[in-house]
Amino acid sequence: MTQPAKSNSVAFRDIAFQLHSQTNPEAHEARGPIIVASGKGARVTDIDGKEYIDGMAGLWCASLGFANERLAAAASRQYATLGYYHTFFHRTGDGAATLAEKLVEMTGMEGGKAYFATSGSEANETMVKLAWVYHTVRGKPTKRKVIARQRSFHGSTIAAASMCGLEFMHREFGLPLPGFLHTEAPYPYRGMLTGEDEVAYVERLALELEKMILREGPDTIAAFIAEPIFAGGGIIVPPATYFARIQQVLDKYDILCLGDEIVCGFGRTGEWFGRDTVGMKPDMMALAKGLSSSYFPISAVVMKGEIYDAIRTFNQAGGSFGHGFTNSGHPVGVAVALEAIAIYEEMNIVDHVRRMGARLRGRFEAMAAASPIVGDVRGAGLMLGIELVADKETRLPFAPERQAGPSFDRIALANGLIARCMGDTLGFSPPLIVDDRDVDDIADRCEASLRELETELL
Numbered sequence: 008m009t010q011p012a013k014s015n016s017v018a019f020r021d022i023a024f025q026l027h028s029q030t031n032p033e034a035h036e037a038r039g040p041i042i043v044a045s046g047k048g049a050r051v052t053d054i055d056g057k058e059y060i061d062g063m064a065g066l067w068c069a070s071l072g073f074a075n076e077r078l079a080a081a082a083s084r085q086y087a088t089l090g091y092y093h094t095f096f097h098r099t100g101d102g103a104a105t106l107a108e109k110l111v112e113m114t115g116m117e118g119g120k121a122y123f124a125t126s127g128s129e130a131n132e133t134m135v136k137l138a139w140v141y142h143t144v145r146g147k148p149t150k151r152k153v154i155a156r157q158r159s160f161h162g163s164t165i166a167a168a169s170m171c172g173l174e175f176m177h178r179e180f181g182l183p184l185p186g187f188l189h190t191e192a193p194y195p196y197r198g199m200l201t202g203e204d205e206v207a208y209v210e211r212l213a214l215e216l217e218k219m220i221l222r223e224g225p226d227t228i229a230a231f232i233a234e235p236i237f238a239g240g241g242i243i244v245p246p247a248t249y250f251a252r253i254q255q256v257l258d259k260y261d262i263l264c265l266g267d268e269i270v271c272g273f274g275r276t277g278e279w280f281g282r283d284t285v286g287m288k289p290d291m292m293a294l295a296k297g298l299s300s301s302y303f304p305i306s307a308v309v310m311k312g313e314i315y316d317a318i319r320t321f322n323q324a325g326g327s328f329g330h331g332f333t334n335s336g337h338p339v340g341v342a343v344a345l346e347a348i349a350i351y352e353e354m355n356i357v358d359h360v361r362r363m364g365a366r367l368r369g370r371f372e373a374m375a376a377a378s379p380i381v382g383d384v385r386g387a388g389l390m391l392g393i394e395l396v397a398d399k400e401t402r403l404p405f406a407p408e409r410q411a412g413p414s415f416d417r418i419a420l421a422n423g424l425i426a427r428c429m430g431d432t433l434g435f436s437p438p439l440i441v442d443d444r445d446v447d448d449i450a451d452r453c454e455a456s457l458r459e460l461e462t463e464l465l
């Protein structure tokens with residue numbers, strides 16, 4: 008795991024030359040990298056031959072595990088036929104057209120279109136630009152602001168980072184940009200007041216949103232963006248009536264609803280899209296990660312017909328949609344995505360996720376009942392979180408200096424389990440191909456790690 012920094016070692020070269028995402032530079036220099044060398048199924052092996060079960064599918068993305076031969080073959084076939092082409096200036100390919108049709112059909116976006124990009128951040132930013140055109144064409148060009156939620160994660164490019172509701176994504180860069188606002192996150196475990204029931208809680212959140220809209224001016228707000236279930240913000244499922252009530256507010260003020268399905272999409276929550284788990288009705292959806300099981304960087308926006316009509320109307324005098332990425336609709340990306348979706352359908356991924364998710368959740372709930380430091384188990388499908396607390400009765404969190412979450416990550420890693428702490432919430436989002444044995448392996452290693460953590464903390 009930690010490599011001695013010999014001058015020609017991977018660790019040495021890594022420390023000397025690479026800047027890592029969401030990594031503390033000094034800590035990285037001191038402890039060195041985890042050098043992942045190969046993968047098979049839900050497991051990866053490091054350069055020293057130590058095997059880990061990846062309880063996070065990398066970054067919530069490798070839904071088909073780490074060395075799927077069908078995806079490799081699909082990519083290889085496409086590379087040998089046409090390794091690159093683009094979708095600017097009327098160009099397309101069989102794969103891009105087929106995947107666009109498939110995504111419109113799967114999402115049920117009536118009369119809609121799919122637009123391809125490369126990353127989740129790009130897809131989210133594309134939705135914002137589409138929302139601006141939509142309102143402009145309808146004679147409302149002042150509708151420009153975007154309301155996101157605290158705790159949300161939407162990406163790292165400048166507007167996507169502005170939409171994040173996480174302080175660490177803003178502080179070095181002077182973000183958010185003006186015009187990107189954040190309303191309160193639904194977080195039942197911590198957000199509900201004593202004596203408040205779910206209905207009253209949802210009402211309070213909806214009124215808070217409405218107050219923000221009225222304060223800013225409804226004619227300045229273009230869109231509201233949300234993950235159906237918070238991923239990086241701590242795997243938080245909103246109350247059952249949340250999105251229906253929020254939608255009433257959005258409809259009242261003519262505000263578009265943008266669904267960030269980048270983590271939730273393609274079966275993760277036990278439905279094809281997270282939208283259907285939580286009753287959200289987005290006008291556009293951003294898809295990435297599971298779309299290709301992240302075997303190729305590809306993302307998409309699927310939009311309703313009205314949004315496309317706006318682009319069409321705007322350009323009626325012969326203009327061209329002024330947006331695009333060199334690798335939009337990349338033939339290898341679309342070939343891999345089509346193969347990934349074919350596999351999901353063949354294995355009936357939604358049912359499989361429900362079964363495996365229920366098994367893992369059952370184990371986590373048993374652990375919670377037995378552990379003095381597990382306050383909450385939550386999530387949907389194979390997107391599950393465990394929140395650690397210093398006091399289960401009062402829900403008192405651990406003091407930050409106790410490092411409860413990060414300590415779990417360290418112990419779990421030593422025990423061959425890759426999890427991911429988000430503060431003191433432990434995240435689990437394993438490859439969707441996990442079987443009973445994999446689920447039990449994750450649960451066994453989690454349980455052993457929790458025991459060790461209890462010994463350290465109590």
Ligand code: PLP
Nearest residue numbers: 126127128160161162238269270
């Ligand atoms: N949206 C969500 C919910 C995510 O979790 C992520 C990445 O983790 C993104 C957007 C950004 O995607 P990308 O890193 O591909 O730009």
